Amino acid sequence: MTDDEIGEIVAFNNIVAFEAVPEDPPTPTDQAIASQRAVPERYIRTTVLVRSAEGDIIGSTGLRIDPDNDDNPDVISGSVIVRADHRRNGVGTELLRYFVALCRREERDRILGSTNGRLPSGEVFAQTLGMEAKQAMHVNHLVIADVDRGLMDKWVSDGPQRAEDYEIFGWDGDVPEEHMVDFLDAVLVMNTAPRDDLEINDFTLTAEEIREGEKQMHAIGFESWQLVARRKSDGAWAGIHNVMWNPAEPDVVHVGATGVRPEHRGHALGKWLKAVMTLRVMDERPNVTEIRTGNADSNDAMLRINKEMGYKPWISATTWEIATDAAEDWLKNRGLELPAV
Structure with a gap:
């Protein structure tokens, strides 16, 4: 794919992203190009585009598979995206034909896709297709101006008392x-x-995947901070928490992962980790106005901590599933065959 082709796709994606998240800046073309160029060559990548009579991209689908690191070889995740002013004209169905054909090519039995609560047309399409809702989640966000710094300080000072045999350390990058x-x-x-x-x-x-991900983050300018909770008596790692910052989106920090191993729970390590990180963001990233994290609506333990911190639901999302056979049958019932891909 050429730089110009990537630029076209970025422009299309930015139009759709603005509809869903008008608060965020567009993705810079140079960042998207750098990200694309940093993807390992072994990846299987296919992109399908629909253009208007004027030549503009109005819809897209496709897939990306790492053949060497595929934990769910019977499943494929993907999306069908159509520009708002071209919906309800069969564009999504045409793209679905190609996506299901790609699933057949890659011998995938199940299809996963997600919808954004701010784009209700996606949920309508999923329901019309007969997909089953499998998981509900939210992007939750913490507005920095609303953070109770005194509470965060308390969680940090309470940490060594509630978890006497634990310590926190970390690194950047x-x-x-x-x-x-x-x-x-x-x-x-x-x-x-x-x-x-x-x-x-x-x-x-794998370590190789970690290094490849780091290479991609360097290429697009992302910065990451990592914290670890460790038991002092034996050096066992008990929990992790990391965040990422994108210079193209300078007022937002994104949480990557937060987790405490089951055998180490009950010591408020999650609170300690998140409070240390939140205070650092406040002190060292004064331009950041919010922190965002994605959580399953059923993740009661993490949501309880987030609620105490002041996180609030921001954007809902649903993950859907359909069997590839069922998706193909849906198309055939409408007289549509799969194209060669």
Whole structure:
């Protein structure tokens, strides 16, 4: 894909993104190009576009698969995106034909997709197709101006008392080589997060994938901060918390992952980790106005902490599933065959 082609797609995606999140700035073209160029060559990538009579992109679909690191080889996640002024004209159905054909090409039995609560047309399309809602979640956000700094200070000062045998340390940027093995093990705590009705395997992660992700973050200018809760008596890693900052979106910090291993819970380590990070954001990123995090609506433990901190629901989202057979049948019942891809 050429730089000009990437630029066209970015412009289209920015139009759709503005409809969903008008508060956010558009993705810079140079950042998108850098991100695309940093994707490992082994990835299988296919993009399908629909253009208007004038040649403008009005819809897209496609897939991206890492053939060497695929924890759910029977499942494919994807999206069908149509510009608002071209919906209800069959564009989405035409794109669906191609997406289902790609699923067949890659021998995937199930399709996962998500809808954004601010774009109700997506939910209507999913329901019309016969998809089943599998998980409800929200992007929750913490407005910095509303943070109770005294409460955050208290959680930090209470940390060593409530968790006497624990300490917190961290780093900025890449995972230090001496911590890689422990980090790879600790991050798997995210497999304990609620999945509701989603039937998917635990994710796995390799050092190679970590380094590839870091390379991509460097290419687009992202900065990351990582915290770890560690038991002092034996050095066991108990929990992790990290955030990311995008210079193209300078007033927002995004939470990447927060988790405490089950055997270490009950010591308020999650509160300690999140309070330390929140105070650092407030002190060292004075231009940041909010912190965002995504949580399943069923994740009661994390939502309880977030609510105490002042997080509020911002944008809802739903993950949907349909069998590839059912999606193809839906198309065939409308006289539509799958194209060659």
